[in-house]
Amino acid sequence: MVTGIANKRSIAWGIARAYLREGASLIVTYQNERFKENLDKLLDDVDAPVKSLLLDVSNDESMTAFANDLEAMAPKGIDILVHSIAYADRTDLEGRFLDTKRDGFVMALTVSAYSLTELTRAVYPSMTKAGGGSIVAMTYQGSTRVMPNYNVMGVAKAALESSIRYLAFDLGKEHIRVNAISAGPVKTLAAAGVKGISQALHSTEERAPIPENISTDDVGNAAVFLSSDWARHITGHILFVDSGSHIMG
Numbered sequence: 708m709v710t711g712i713a714n715k716r717s718i719a720w721g722i723a724r725a726y727l728r729e730g731a732s733l734i735v736t737y738q739n740e741r742f743k744e745n746l747d748k749l750l751d752d753v754d755a756p757v758k759s760l761l762l763d764v765s766n767d768e769s770m771t772a773f774a775n776d777l778e779a780m781a782p783k784g785i786d787i788l789v790h791s792i793a794y795a796d797r798t799d800l801e802g803r804f805l806d807t808k809r810d811g812f813v814m815a816l817t818v819s820a821y822s823l824t825e826l827t828r829a830v831y832p833s834m835t836k837a838g839g840g841s842i843v844a845m846t847y848q849g850s851t852r853v854m855p856n857y858n859v860m861g862v863a864k865a866a867l868e869s870s871i872r873y874l875a876f877d878l879g880k881e882h883i884r885v886n887a888i889s890a891g892p893v894k895t896l897a898a899a900g901v902k903g904i905s906q907a908l909h910s911t912e913e914r915a916p917i918p919e920n921i922s923t924d925d926v927g928n929a930a931v932f933l934s935s936d937w938a939r940h941i942t943g944h945i946l947f948v949d950s951g952s953h954i955m956g
């Protein structure tokens with residue numbers, strides 16, 4: 708199950724393509740009708756049958772309907788869940804972090820971090836039924852280092868990464884692994900909301916050990932690895948797919 712496909716540039720679409728290439732049966736979720744139209748167009752070019760499901764993590768009714776529909780959608784259980792969801796108000800992604808208001812903070816942390824725990828709670832019984840599973844979330848280096856303008860999203864990513872570790876502990880006994888991929892900058896809809904994305908892309912080309920920006924295919928391949936048996940004893944881990952940028956001082 709892959710969440711977070713908004714359009715062809717979405718990291719989640721790169722991940723979905725990689726899973727399809729490896730023969731997975733896919734369920735994708737969309738946030739609203741506008742994104743469903745984009746998704747349907749993308750799925751037109753896919754040979755395999757793909758099920759789609761509405762999921763707005765900021766809406767309790769949507770979360771409940773999603774949890775209720777899971778059984779019918781995947782009667783044999785779900786093996787993999789990809790969380791590729793983030794949102795913050797544009798005004799909180801520029802200027803000073805100091806000026807973040809409570810509403811903006813709660814919104815960013817609820818959608819971008821808490822939703823992982825809520826989704827995991829909804830999906831893990833289905834994974835247990837399948838004999839175990841793998842959960843992969845998307846994060847960014849702004850969780851541990853100050854990236855100008857990333858602000859409240861950096862705090863949300865820190866919460867998401869900490870959630871990865873606690874969820875990994877809770878679910879390890881069920882053979883459910885929980886990891887995150889920390890991706891380098893990619894020009895997507897969400898990234899367009901962060902002032903300075905062009906600078907971040909430029910910085911990778913100038914300063915990263917591999918002086919090239921990553922693609923969504925790179926993230927897809929890493930997600931396939933994390934979800935495969937090759938990674939069967941890897942959990943609670945943050946895997947950097949960023950051309951090595953995170954090691955630079």
Ligand SMILES: NC(=O)c1ccc[n+]([C@@H]2O[C@H](COP(=O)([O-])OP(=O)(O)OC[C@H]3O[C@@H](n4cnc5c(N)ncnc54)[C@H](O)[C@@H]3O)[C@@H](O)[C@H]2O)c1
Binds near residue numbers: 714765794894
């Ligand atoms: N683009 C980058 O540079 C970059 C780098 C590292 C990590 N990430 C992370 O990758 C993930 C995917 O982002 P992206 O860059 O592909 O952008 P994107 O805009 O393509 O994807 C963001 C997704 O979040 C979904 N979303 C937002 N609010 C939601 C809600 N209430 N309910 C359900 N879905 C909701 C949107 O529908 C969209 O599909 C995010 O977690 C983002 O922080 C992005």
